[in-house]
Amino acid sequence: MNDTEIRALLADVLAGIAPEADLATVGDDEDLRAALDLDSMDFMNLVIGLHQRTGIDIPEADVPKLFTLRGLTGYLAR
Amino acid sequence: MTAAPLRMTYREACRQAIRDALLADPRSFVMGEDVGKYGGCYAVTKGLLEEFGPERILDTPLAELGITGAGIGAALAGLRPIVEIMTCNFSLLALDQILNNAATIPHMSGGQFAVPLVIRMATGGGRQLAAQHSHSLEGWYAHIPGLKVLAPGTVEDARHMLAAALADPNPVLIFEHIVLYNAEGDLDPAVTAVDIEHARIRRPGRDVSIITYGNSLPKSLAAAEALAAEGIPAEVLDLRVLRPLDMPAILESVRRTRRAVLVDEGWRSGSLSAEIAARLADEAFFDLDAPVRRVCSAEVPVPYAAHLEEAALPQVADIVAAARELVKPR
Amino acid sequence: MSDAVADFLMPSLGADMESAKVVEWLVKPGSRVKPGDVVAVVETHKGAIDVEIFLDGVIEDLAPLNQQLPVGALLAHVRGTGGGGTQAPAKAAAAPVQPAPVPSPPPPTAPLSGARGRVSPAARRRAEEAGIAADSLHGTGPDGAVTLADVELALSAGPKPAPAEPARAGRSGFDPAQMRQAIAAAMGRSKREIPHYYLGTTVDFHAAQTWLDGYNASRPPPERLLPAVLLLKATARALVQVPQLNGFHGKDGFSPGPGIHIGWAISLRGGGLVAPALHDVDRQELPALMTSLRDLVQRARTGGLRSSELTDPTITVTSLGERGADSVLGVIYPPQVAIVGFGRIVERPWVVAGNVAPRPLVTLSLAADHRASDGHLGGRLLAAIDEALQDPANL
Numbered sequence: 029m030n031d032t033e034i035r036a037l038l039a040d041v042l043a044g045i046a047p048e049a050d051l052a053t054v055g056d057d058e059d060l061r062a063a064l065d066l067d068s069m070d071f072m073n074l075v076i077g078l079h080q081r082t083g084i085d086i087p088e089a090d091v092p093k094l095f096t097l098r099g100l101t102g103y104l105a106r
Numbered sequence: 107m108t109a110a111p112l113r114m115t116y117r118e119a120c121r122q123a124i125r126d127a128l129l130a131d132p133r134s135f136v137m138g139e140d141v142g143k144y145g146g147c148y149a150v151t152k153g154l155l156e157e158f159g160p161e162r163i164l165d166t167p168l169a170e171l172g173i174t175g176a177g178i179g180a181a182l183a184g185l186r187p188i189v190e191i192m193t194c195n196f197s198l199l200a201l202d203q204i205l206n207n208a209a210t211i212p213h214m215s216g217g218q219f220a221v222p223l224v225i226r227m228a229t230g231g232g233r234q235l236a237a238q239h240s241h242s243l244e245g246w247y248a249h250i251p252g253l254k255v256l257a258p259g260t261v262e263d264a265r266h267m268l269a270a271a272l273a274d275p276n277p278v279l280i281f282e283h284i285v286l287y288n289a290e291g292d293l294d295p296a297v298t299a300v301d302i303e304h305a306r307i308r309r310p311g312r313d314v315s316i317i318t319y320g321n322s323l324p325k326s327l328a329a330a331e332a333l334a335a336e337g338i339p340a341e342v343l344d345l346r347v348l349r350p351l352d353m354p355a356i357l358e359s360v361r362r363t364r365r366a367v368l369v370d371e372g373w374r375s376g377s378l379s380a381e382i383a384a385r386l387a388d389e390a391f392f393d394l395d396a397p398v399r400r401v402c403s404a405e406v407p408v409p410y411a412a413h414l415e416e417a418a419l420p421q422v423a424d425i426v427a428a429a430r431e432l433v434k435p436r
Numbered sequence: 437m438s439d440a441v442a443d444f445l446m447p448s449l450g451a452d453m454e455s456a457k458v459v460e461w462l463v464k465p466g467s468r469v470k471p472g473d474v475v476a477v478v479e480t481h482k483g484a485i486d487v488e489i490f491l492d493g494v495i496e497d498l499a500p501l502n503q504q505l506p507v508g509a510l511l512a513h514v515r516g517t518g519g520g521g522t523q524a525p526a527k528a529a530a531a532p533v534q535p536a537p538v539p540s541p542p543p544p545t546a547p548l549s550g551a552r553g554r555v556s557p558a559a560r561r562r563a564e565e566a567g568i569a570a571d572s573l574h575g576t577g578p579d580g581a582v583t584l585a586d587v588e589l590a591l592s593a594g595p596k597p598a599p600a601e602p603a604r605a606g607r608s609g610f611d612p613a614q615m616r617q618a619i620a621a622a623m624g625r626s627k628r629e630i631p632h633y634y635l636g637t638t639v640d641f642h643a644a645q646t647w648l649d650g651y652n653a654s655r656p657p658p659e660r661l662l663p664a665v666l667l668l669k670a671t672a673r674a675l676v677q678v679p680q681l682n683g684f685h686g687k688d689g690f691s692p693g694p695g696i697h698i699g700w701a702i703s704l705r706g707g708g709l710v711a712p713a714l715h716d717v718d719r720q721e722l723p724a725l726m727t728s729l730r731d732l733v734q735r736a737r738t739g740g741l742r743s744s745e746l747t748d749p750t751i752t753v754t755s756l757g758e759r760g761a762d763s764v765l766g767v768i769y770p771p772q773v774a775i776v777g778f779g780r781i782v783e784r785p786w787v788v789a790g791n792v793a794p795r796p797l798v799t800l801s802l803a804a805d806h807r808a809s810d811g812h813l814g815g816r817l818l819a820a821i822d823e824a825l826q827d828p829a830n831l
Binding site: 364391392393394395396397431432435 | 556557558559560561576577578580583585
């Protein structure tokens with residue numbers, strides 16, 4: 029997946045969790061959880077959604093890598 | 107063996123219909139302003155005076171109330187009068203006779219008196235005849251119980267509706283559109299009569315019903331052609347009979363296409379199209395996929411200037427736009 | 437089996453609820469009902485709630501729709517119930533107030549209260565026949581209206597459209613102003629009437645975190661646990677030992693709750709708060725509890741909470757989550773008698789066996805009703821929670 033595809037996927041998954049979230053307002057290195065007001069349940073649902081849509085396992089130890097847009101796109105692009 | 111189609115103008119079809127009626131029934135006669143020596147203001151009765159003589163082609167004074175009253179009396183006495191009123195604008199002078207007598211006597215006499223009267227009127231705009239000769243008042247007459255109101259939109263209906271109207275024991279008003287007189291069409295020689303009860307689908311289509319009559323029919327057919335080029339299959343339903351409305355046909359069409367555009371050269375407010383729209387809201391609400399749209403004349407006296415007159419009357423582009431908006435909104 | 441007739445009454449869905457109206461019956465006269473069935477949707481000033489029945493028999497004499505009826509008003513008769521009697525507002529006296537029993541924020545495509553989605557009449561009828569929510573579909577008609585073709589397309593292909601159930605027409609949307617008013621009323625009453633006492637203690641979350649990390653490491657995301665389930669389960673375990681804090685305060689003093697039904701405080705996106713019940717938390721395995729928790733949060737945020745979830749909590753637990761503050765001193769939800777709070781889990785220096793070591797710590801707090809208990813008992817509860825969290829494998 030390229031960067032654009034990953035962002036589109038992220039937006040899609042987010043729509044089911046935080047409908048009002050607007051990725052365009054989030055900086056690349058900003059903490060998504062703070063920027064989009066996601067609590068731990070929300071973020072877990074986000075990880076589950078990304079896992080289900082991409083098939084990527086995302087081990088628990090890797091979850092912190094997904095806290096920023098840059099980290100998330102880099103992780104899923106591998 | 108089938109005969110070749112016969113091509114003629116709407117005017118000629120009207121003339122042949124009258125001639126046929128005069129030949130078929132010695133009780134029938136024509137009266138009106140300038141119908142004899144002049145041959146009719148729109149030349150529909152040209153040559154009939156010479157053929158049938160002044161007892162059956164009567165030139166009358168300019169007195170619509172008197173002509174119509176005399177026609178009603180003749181009909182009550184057993185004749186089959188064909189009254190011509192030059193334009194429906196002038197028919198307002200005869201409105202008392204039409205409403206209070208023609209439409210009412212059969213009812214008030216408990217059915218003892220029939221009024222088998224036919225009144226032909228020219229209607230509509232588009233020939234720069236200005237605001238006293240261009241209006242479409244058939245919708246007003248379609249309001250009146252006791253009348254039948256016909257609006258031939260094809261050469262075939264112009265040719266054959268008169269006979270059916272004369273056979274009807276009720277007063278029948280026929281509205282001939284002035285723009286249609288010069289229109290040409292083919293007549294199928296196999297068709298020798300038409301009904302005056304049913305609307306007809308002039309062009310079948312799947313996605314929107316364009317419901318219309320009179321001179322708006324050819325415009326609607328042209329619009330349907332343009333819509334087809336855009337990939338929108340439009341159905342064109344010709345009402346033909348404005349009173350009583352053929353509601354089963356209207357509902358059948360709209361229930362199938364789920365969308366309706368009503369094209370009516372009358373003014374929008376309180377028009378026939380308003381009545382049909384109300385009935386669709388009433389009886390087809392749950393079948394609709396879009397609001398009912400209307401294309402009507404601008405609410406002004408019909409202007410004289412050609413470009414203003416064109417702007418005031420429903421045009422093909424208006425119909426296309428209305429239908430397109432319902433089917434393929436941007 | 438007697439042929440007794442029981443009354444089904446307007447339940448109290450919170451101490452501040454005086455009346456409500458039935459906006460939809462989900463059963464017909466003559467329908468067979470059994471305990472736990474959702475039979476009606478009532479609209480309170482806080483929103484629309486699915487109301488369950490706890491009678492067994494044939495329901496009849498349904499109250500008319502859209503009439504404002506007081507708590508305790510007759511909603512229906514149920515014939516053929518075992519012992520006859522009356523349901524609700526049995527819980528009213530002891531019913532915990534919920535600040536925010538609402539089916540809140542609407543799904544993304546659904547309009548806010550007042551504005552109905554544009555759906556053509558033909559499309560609406562077809563969608564109803566097919567049992568899907570036409571409002572949730574993409575509309576291609578005039579002004580973006582959903583047309584019959586859009587419904588047919590949705591039915592024939594593509595992703596399954598939302599079932600009509602959760603977006604039931606007629607549900608009132610979430611009104612932040614009204615919810616704020618409800619929270620104000622309940623919290624105002626709590627602070628006026630309840631003599632709170634507060635206790636706090638710091639808990640070493642190391643054992644729990646280590647266990648949790650090990651548990652999650654080998655599992656795919658959908659099967660992982662959040663720290664919240666450990667906090668909930670530990671609290672439930674502790675309440676088994678200290679049942680005096682699990683229940684309600686009424687005219688006759690304290691009455692213990694029928695089970696450990698923990699009201700889990702959920703903050704709603706866009707503002708507001710709701711604390712619906714997780715039932716019998718002490719008896720749920722952690723994975724099942726996690727599933728229940730996710731489901732509850734989801735329903736709290738998209739609508740579809742049940743009346744029992746609003747009336748059943750016997751205590752409230754609030755957890756501030758990973759981005760919250762370090763500690764919280766809660767406000768008790770009347771007529772409950774206690775609220776347990778967990779602050780953010782933070783890494784801090786901690787003395788372990790005489791040495792300072794970095795440890796994940798969580799500040800545990802209790803606000804309790806002094807009419808029902810004293811600080812000593814409250815301290816025992818906190819100690820029991822701490823103890824339970826030190827042995828996570830047995831939770």
